[in-house]
Amino acid sequence: MDKPYYQRIFVIIIDSLGIGATPDAVSFNSLGADTLGHLDAHFRMRLQLPTLQSLGLGNLHPTMGMPSLLTPRAVFGKIHPCSIGISDRESQWEMMGLPTLEMPAIFVGGVPVAIVNHFQQRIKRPVIANSRMNLRAALQNYGMEQLKTSGLIIFTDSSSTVWLVAHEDTASVSSLKKYCITLRKILDEAGYKIEKVNGVLFKGQTITNFFPCALYSSPLMPPDSTILDTLRANNYTVSMIGKTAEIFGEGSKNRDENNLEWLRALDETITKDFAGLCVTDLGEFDYQYGQKRNPEGFGSELMRVDKKLSQVIKKLHSTDLIILTGNYGNDPSYPGEFHTREYVPLMVWSPRLDVSEELPIRLSLADIGATILDNFGLITKTTYGRSFLNSLV
Incomplete structure (x- = not known):
């Protein structure tokens, strides 16, 4: 036509x-x-x-x-x-x-150690946790440690997703985005087809009042x-x-x-x-x-x-x-x-x-x-x- x-x-x-x-x-x-x-x-x-x-x-x-x-x-x-x-x-x-x-990759027990080590070296910041859980468990079990140490919480869930979590006092929205993009590049370079790298900032000062306040996602292209x-x-x-x-x-x-x-x-x-x-x-x-x-x-x-x-x-x-x-x-x-x-x-x-x-x-x-x-x-x-x-x- x-x-x-x-x-x-x-x-x-x-x-x-x-x-x-x-x-x-x-x-x-x-x-x-x-x-x-x-x-x-x-x-x-x-x-x-x-x-x-x-x-x-x-x-x-x-x-x-x-x-x-x-x-x-x-x-x-x-x-x-x-x-x-x-x-x-x-x-x-x-x-x-x-x-x-083809099925995407799913990390059953957390992100592979080699990937985590590479990620820590790239961002020059420690990582805590790294196991399979949900966001609520991550905040309850590691929220206080993250707030005190500024180490990034990293975890996986039952889907093809890796999560990065930090308190808003320890990371900005722009730095969270940078961390997600960095981890996405590392995963892609290693050949892992992970659907999403999600970054979450949370508020609050105690376990009882922690709650997410910002979310960024870096998808598989x-x-x-x-x-x-x-x-x-x-x-x-x-x-x-x-x-x-x-x-x-x-x-x-x-x-x-x-x-x-x-x-x-x-x-x-x-x-x-x-x-x-x-x-x-x-x-x-x-x-x-x-x-x-x-x-x-x-x-x-x-x-x-x-x-x-x-x-x-x-x-x-x-x-x-x-x-x-x-x-x-x-x-x-x-x-x-x-x-x-x-x-x-x-x-x-x-x-x-x-x-x-x-x-x-x-x-x-x-x-x-x-x-x-x-x-x-x-x-x-x-x-x-x-x-x-x-x-x-």
Whole structure:
């Protein structure tokens, strides 16, 4: 095509919105998981999502308060993610054309001693702890020692994450960021594919009142170019809002931000004149409701976002395309605090799209990325995923 059919594409990831366990869910300890279904069981008729219903969500997963429609106003379907894991990084890399087919490294009993020694030499600061625990245990068991000695607490958890912890009186935000980046480089140079190096500052003067006050994350970077890189190389604008910016190394995690602020940032982006892509991840669903297994909060926030999405849609231009999707499940009624392997919804709409169609099940989130590249005339034989652009033109 001479020019893109859609000048601007807006991808909105409704983080953690799964719509039922996939056939391989048992391999992810997710048998029977159903985020939307269990929200429905909790809320019953109270769960009202008219905007998402109009786009086909009720057809993909009918609920008591959201039955299917005869003709939703969108092209819709569901996606079976294909990556070997269900982390933030894996889902977003997959969506941008790089599915993860090998498991990341996990340090079961702490960071290898050789890595720790190298790290101490580089930053000229001692390290204390270095075992497997969670943040609460780290503060309770080593917080006072850290405050007295200024040694960095280092620990690992059950995921592919290494944590660095220091009191705000012993380290600044800038130094914490420097330490995380240094450890990330050491791990990368040693060939360890660790998903995140998280740095935490904490406040308080006694064990009873220690609490985290700042968080920085240094993520594993993509091993190859993504569709974001391809778009930029061809002079298209790429903007990322929320968790997506952090995952691709263009922003740090700030838990003070929330879905409302990210949607406000999206509103501002819509007012700008550009050709390209904007990706927004509404990550509050994950860390505030899914991981905390809070169905009441999850469903209430979903209804607030649904109302806001109706306003977003009204602001789109005739040559805009909006893609609403998820990344994984996070069933708030499921045991534990981890993501669940589920199908995720796909709902696509544009003011110029006058069709209602249910797509066949997509076998990878990368189909979204392939469709974006196809729209901008940049898809190649090596592009991972299958474009569904022909259903949108």
